[in-house]
Amino acid sequence: xxxxxxxxxxxxxxxxxxxxxxxxxxxxxxxxxxxxxxxxxxxxxxxxxxxxxxxxxxxxxxxxxxxxxxxxxxxxxxxxxxxxxxxxxxxxxxxxxxxxxxxxxxxxxxxxxxxxxxxxxxxxxxxxxxxxxxxxxxxxxxxxxxxxxxxxxxxxxxxxxxxxxxxxxxxxxxxxxxxxxxxxxxxxxxxxxxxxxxxxxxxxxxxxxxxxxxxxxxxxxxxxxxxxxxxxxxxxxxxxxxxxxxxxxxxxxxxxxxxxxxxxxxxxxxxxxxxxxxxxxxxxxxxxxxxxxxxxxxxxxxxxxx
Amino acid sequence: xxxxxxxxxxxxxxxxxxxxxxxxxxxxxxxxxxxxxxxxxxxxxxxxxxxxxxxxxxxxxxxxxxxxxxxxxxxxxxxxxxxxxxxxxxxxxxxxxxxxxxxxxxxxxxxxxxxxxxxxxxxxxxxxxxxxxxxxxxxxxxxxxxxxxxxxxxxxxxxxxxxxxxxxxxxxxxxxxxxxxxxxxxxxxxxxxxxxxxxxxxxxxxxxxxxxxxxxxxxxxxxxxxxxxxxxxxxxxxxxxxxxxxxxxxxxxxxxxxxxxxxxxxxxxxxxxxxxxxxxxxxxxxxxxxxxxxxxxxxxxxxxxx
DNA sequence: ACCGACCATTCAGCAACGCTTCACGATATC
DNA sequence: GATATCGTGAAGCGTTGCTGAATGGTCGGT
Numbered sequence: 165x166x167x168x169x170x171x172x173x174x175x176x177x178x179x180x181x182x183x184x185x186x187x188x189x190x191x192x193x194x195x196x197x198x199x200x201x202x203x204x205x206x207x208x209x210x211x212x213x214x215x216x217x218x219x220x221x222x223x224x225x226x227x228x229x230x231x232x233x234x235x236x237x238x239x240x241x242x243x244x245x246x247x248x249x250x251x252x253x254x255x256x257x258x259x260x261x262x263x264x265x266x267x268x269x270x271x272x273x274x275x276x277x278x279x280x281x282x283x284x285x286x287x288x289x290x291x292x293x294x295x296x297x298x299x300x301x302x303x304x305x306x307x308x309x310x311x312x313x314x315x316x317x318x319x320x321x322x323x324x325x326x327x328x329x330x331x332x333x334x335x336x337x338x339x340x341x342x343x344x345x346x347x348x349x350x351x352x353x354x355x356x357x358x359x360x361x362x363x364x365x366x367x368x369x370x371x372x373x374x375x376x377x378x379x380x381x382x383x384x385x386x387x388x389x390x391x392x393x394x395x396x397x398x399x400x401x402x403x404x405x406x407x408x409x410x411x412x413x414x415x416x417x418x419x420x421x422x423x424x425x426x427x428x429x430x431x432x433x434x435x436x437x438x439x440x441x442x443x444x445x446x447x448x449x450x451x452x453x454x455x456x457x458x459x460x461x462x463x464x465x466x467x468x469x470x
Numbered sequence: 471x472x473x474x475x476x477x478x479x480x481x482x483x484x485x486x487x488x489x490x491x492x493x494x495x496x497x498x499x500x501x502x503x504x505x506x507x508x509x510x511x512x513x514x515x516x517x518x519x520x521x522x523x524x525x526x527x528x529x530x531x532x533x534x535x536x537x538x539x540x541x542x543x544x545x546x547x548x549x550x551x552x553x554x555x556x557x558x559x560x561x562x563x564x565x566x567x568x569x570x571x572x573x574x575x576x577x578x579x580x581x582x583x584x585x586x587x588x589x590x591x592x593x594x595x596x597x598x599x600x601x602x603x604x605x606x607x608x609x610x611x612x613x614x615x616x617x618x619x620x621x622x623x624x625x626x627x628x629x630x631x632x633x634x635x636x637x638x639x640x641x642x643x644x645x646x647x648x649x650x651x652x653x654x655x656x657x658x659x660x661x662x663x664x665x666x667x668x669x670x671x672x673x674x675x676x677x678x679x680x681x682x683x684x685x686x687x688x689x690x691x692x693x694x695x696x697x698x699x700x701x702x703x704x705x706x707x708x709x710x711x712x713x714x715x716x717x718x719x720x721x722x723x724x725x726x727x728x729x730x731x732x733x734x735x736x737x738x739x740x741x742x743x744x745x746x747x748x749x750x751x752x753x754x755x756x757x758x759x760x761x762x763x764x765x766x767x768x769x770x771x772x773x774x775x776x
Numbered sequence: 777a778c779c780g781a782c783c784a785t786t787c788a789g790c791a792a793c794g795c796t797t798c799a800c801g802a803t804a805t806c
Numbered sequence: 807g808a809t810a811t812c813g814t815g816a817a818g819c820g821t822t823g824c825t826g827a828a829t830g831g832t833c834g835g836t
Contacts, residue, residue, distance in 0.1 A: 165478065
C-alpha cells in the first residue's frame, strides 16, 4: 500500500529539486529522504529518480507519480477540512504569515473578532514577506498567508495554492508637513528630494522605482528599508518623501501630508491557502474576519497631486 | 500524517459494517482493525465510530472521512494505473472473476490474443457468480470482473465501480432434437415439459421463471442447477428443455434445436473494474481482447418460435 | 431466563519498520 | 587541487503496529 508520507516526500522533491532541501522542509535527515524514495521505487517497481550530476531529478514516471501525489495530498487536506467542519467549535492552531502593513492594520482587529467568536482557536501570526510566506505555505509551515501584488507585477500562479482577494490598497505619496517638499505642484518637484523606499530586491521596491521612472522621476533613494514604519517615521520627521500604502499611511504618518498619485495606483492584497484547505472552517473564519476588518477601514481619499 | 492503510480500513468498515468483516477482508485480526480505528480517531481528534448494540457504526464525522477515503483510495489506484502506463510493456498479475458462460466462450480466445501481445502479463481467472465477483472486486481480490444483467433485472450501481458493456447475448429456447418437445408450435406446448434452470437464488433462475410466467407457462423445473453445461447436456440428451444463453448454446448443444423466443430477450454482459483502474493498461488490454473475442462470435440467428 | 455465539476492545509481547548517525564516493565551485 | 555540497549505504535503535489471549457486552435460540 502506497504510503502518503512517502508520496509527500516525492512531491517535495518535485517542488524543491534536491534531497537536502526536501529533508530540511520535512525535518528529516537526507538519508531518510533517500531511503523513502528508494522504498517508493521498490513498491512501485518503477525507477522514479535519476542522478544527474550531483542532483536528483525525476524521471517521467516520477513526475507522473509526483503529480498524483499533489492531488492526493490536496485530497487529504480536504478530508481534514471537512472533518473539522463536523466539529461544533473551531479549535487548534492556525498559523498565519503576513507582511508588515497588514499585520499592523488588519490582523489585530480581525483577531479580536475571531477570538471572541472562537475562543478555542489559537492563531499564530508570523511576519514574512510574500515570497517566504508562500514558501512556508507550501512547506506546511503556515496555513494561511497574506500576499500583495503591485500594478503590473502580478504574482505567478502557484499550483496547489488558492487565492482570494482581500482589498485594494491605494499607494499614496507621503511628504513632510513642512520643508522644501511639503507642497509639490507635481511629481517632478520631488526629483531632487530624498526618497525612502524598499530595496530593489523586493517587489514593492521594484515597483516604486519603475513607477516613478514612468512619471519621469528618477528617485534618489537615501533611506532603503523594507520597514514601512521606519519609512513613515522618516517622512513624518521631514527627512524624506515616500510612496506609502494606505494601510500604513492611515495611522502612522502623523501630520505628514498624503497626496493621491496620478492614475491612483493600488496594490492588491489577497489571502492564500493550500487548495485543500479552502473550505476549512478556520480558513473561512479568518478570511471573513479579515474582510470585515478591511471593510471597516476609513476610506477617505486624500487630495490629488496636481 | 493521515495513513492510507488506516483510511482503507475505515472505508472497508463503511462498506462492510463490522470490525470482523473488515478484518477478514483485509487479512488482519479484529484487534488490529480496532486499533487502527482508535489510532485514526486519535489522529483526527474526532470520534469516528460509535458502538450500537454489538455493532460498530460510523458517526457523521466517520462517514465524512470514509467518503474522502474512498476518493483517495481511488486516486491511489489511478496513480498506480498511470504509473503502469509509463512502463513500455505490461507485466504483473491481473486477477479476473467470470461466470461460467463467459469463462467458457470469451475468456480463452481473449487470453490467447493477450498472451501473444503481452507475454509478461499473467492472468488468473476465477469462476464466480456476479455477486461474489463484485464483492471480490471491492475487496481487491480481483481486478476485473464479468457481470451480467437479465432483462428487467438491472444490477444496482455500486459506488467505486466502473462498468463497460461487452456484448448482448440472446437467451434462446433449447429443445431436444427428438421426442415430445422437439417441435413446439408455441411456448405453451412446453407447459408440461421437464425444465432445467438455475435455482431461484440467483438472478438467471429468477428471470427464467418470471419470463416464462409472463408467457403463460409455469415451468416444471425438474433439474435445478447453476451449471449451464449440465443444463445443455440434459437438453442434448432429451431429458429437458431450457433457456440457454447464446454463448453456451453456440457450441455445447450438439444436435439439440434452438429457437428464438418471442421478443428476442437478451442478457447484457459487461466488464467492471474499480473506478481507479479504469485507465490501467492491463484493464484496457483485457477489455479490448474480450471485445474482439465477442465480435468474432458466430452471430447466426436461430429460427423464431411461432 | 439462560446459554452460546458473536462482536468489539484491551493488554502484553514481539517482529518489522523507519528513523538517525556516521562514513563514503561523486560532483561542482573557488 | 582543495573544499563544500550532494546523494547513498550500513549499523543501530526507538517506535510502530501487528498477533494472540482475555474481557465485557449484546443478541438470538431453546
